[in-house]
Amino acid sequence: MAELRATYRLQLGPGLRFDDVRELVPYLRDLGISHLYLSPSLTARSGSTHGYDVVDPTRVSESLGGEQGLRELAGAGLGIILDIVPNHMGTGDENRWWADEQERVRVFDVDPETGHYRRFFDIDDLAGVRVEDPEVFELTHGKVLELLGDGVLDGLRIDHPDGLADPAGYLERLRDAGAEHVWVEKILHPHEALRDWPVEGTVGYEFLNEVQGLFVDPAGEVPLTELYEELVGDARPFQELALEAQLDQATTVFAHEVERLRRIHDPGGLEDALAQLPIYRTYVRDGVFDDADHEALAAAGRPDLFDGAPQEFVSRFQQTSPPVTAKGVEDTAFYRYLRLLALNDVGGDPGRWGVSVQEFHEANEVRARRFPRGLLVTQTHDTKRSGDARARVGALSAMADAWAEHVRRWYELTLQLVADGAPDHHERYLIFQTLVAVWPITTERLDGYIEKALREAKRNTNWVDQDHEWEERVKAFAGALLTHEPFLAEFEPFVELVAVAGERAALGQLLLKLTVPGIPDVYQGDELIDLS
Incomplete structure (x- = not known):
């Protein structure tokens, strides 16, 4: 090689x-x-x-x-x-x-x-x-x-x-x-x-979240959490939303897979066990458990789940939990819990506010010792946002008071654009964070993202039962913002400040990607500024 x-x-x-x-x-x-x-x-x-x-x-x-x-x-x-x-x-x-x-x-x-x-x-x-x-x-x-x-x-x-x-x-x-x-x-x-x-x-997804978390200001956690709960009217922690979404996936989308499991072996409560597993899957093989397997099953409240179970059940359960987790967490809960969108990316935990310098060094030490050729990414074809867009949103953590002041004002200035309740408060906060992340943006790009985000959230529309009228009203709201002079008069000067802070953070993350243990990967075009 x-x-x-x-x-x-x-x-x-x-x-x-x-x-x-x-x-x-x-x-x-x-x-x-x-x-x-x-x-x-x-x-x-x-x-x-x-x-x-x-x-x-x-x-x-x-x-x-x-x-x-x-x-x-x-x-x-x-x-x-x-x-x-x-x-x-x-x-x-x-x-x-x-x-x-x-x-x-x-x-x-x-x-x-x-x-x-x-x-x-x-x-x-x-x-x-x-x-x-x-x-x-x-x-x-x-x-x-x-x-x-x-x-x-x-x-x-x-x-x-x-x-x-x-x-x-x-x-x-x-x-x-x-x-x-x-x-x-x-x-x-x-x-x-x-x-x-x-x-x-x-x-390299773990590096992506570690390096982004390093650039999230701890001082922003309390004010931005309070702002989010105030605006959307929901104080539930991320873990509760994620569990709800995972359980929904296990009982609906993956009902055939669960039924197949139940015919092989039925220890009871399979849907709950799939939803509550704290990691993607265990790796029990030929009856041999790692300590991490025991810990995961215990955390799910089912330390005895595999007791007396045939190997086929164990294997199929372990193959079924990853899609339940992915569809419930990354493709649903990440679009429902919007405290700070920079934390909502593949392999991340939006309930964890940032990463300390000590934690970052410890992760680097482990990588250098165990997997020194592991890849380091800040963007892939599967990430929710580009590294540059994510860095911009992360920068809001260091300007929490200014962000809160502006967002509250934007809610007031744009209230007249809301049509028959669409978008709701939750969707408006998603739109405002998104605009900060990727500004400037065309109507076409914004429409495409909004449609995907609304359907993934599965709140007012979804991929199976699409409410096109709701979607169109939300798109109309977002599109109107691009030419709404009272909004733009406040938004554009602020986003210029965020862009500067975001670019500094993105360059800092790039510098670390090029120098810490591991192999840096560049996603096509990401050597240039990419706000997507």
Whole structure:
């Protein structure tokens, strides 16, 4: 493997193929990058814009330039780390293993009794793969391992390992097959340690939250908490909102998965157990528990959950808790609890106000000792906001009184724009924080974000039961702010101050990313200012 100095993440698609990336190599080399970090590049569903819906893992995507294009890119002067998706594949006729019913039950995790299949989260056209089966592993990994053996690839990024029946066993098999440099997209809760797996580390979400938390002023916690509770009329802590959302997911969206668990073994209270688990999942394997597994089950109030349970129940429970957590916390509660949006990002805990210098140093020490090649990110394709936008919102913690004064005034100035209760107080606070984070912004970009945020929050509309009239009234309110002179007269001078403070914080975070233990990753375009 070439010297690993820094990675540059590229999201490939119709507008960015292997030959396009090859043209960027001189620029990236001058930037100090040693490795390209490519999004999934095996054959995905026709028209895919992201590559995570693979339909043929035995071939490199022709739409991206084919295997020849990838091999030529590997010879252009930078190493390559490739994102792969072992947990699931895209369904449909393009996937020949899905189209053949006999192959489907061999390759995919199908419930023989009901015909339902394990999904990637709640996405029906992404079906779980039985990668724990050696033959299925060989089918889905043969091409990638060939590219590794030929030196085309230097390393792999593993998407969603928590969905697998046996993450540790999978990673051991991958290492034994020749994958020496592997990073896992493991979402660690604050203070949760990565298990002793044969990997270089995670993709870096824990660093993202640590470095952002370092730039959150402790003095802002009380006034901004009081302001939030005053404006939205809800004093419940984040943990309560998160539990409510997780329980809702377990009883509705993932009802089929819970019922399958119950048919295997029913210790009672499965929905509560899934919702109350304080981490994404446990990793009990062949009856062997780590101390962290015992602690997590005890925290969920179910230390005996796996007592007398067959291994299939244990494995499937551990595969089910991650989507319940992700959809309940990151894709719901993060849009309901709005105390300070800088704290609401992947792997973060909005109930934890910042990170002390001592805590930051301790995290660096652990990384240097255990996973010195772990990636360090401040932005990815999955983060809720760009690093620059997040830094702006974080800067509000150091100007809490001024922010409170302005927001209260904005509520008054814009009251006439509210139509039939839309947006409500909660949604208005989301809009004002968002405008500060990304100003200036077009109506089109703002509309797209508002629609997503409203549906994710699942308060007045959602993805399944969409209230288009409510959504349009909220969009109209937000759009009107862009030309509302009384509002802009107060807003624009203030956001200029926030932008300066935010840029200082963003540069400070960048400096740390480039110098603390670990490998800095730059998301495409993030070497420039990105307010998204």
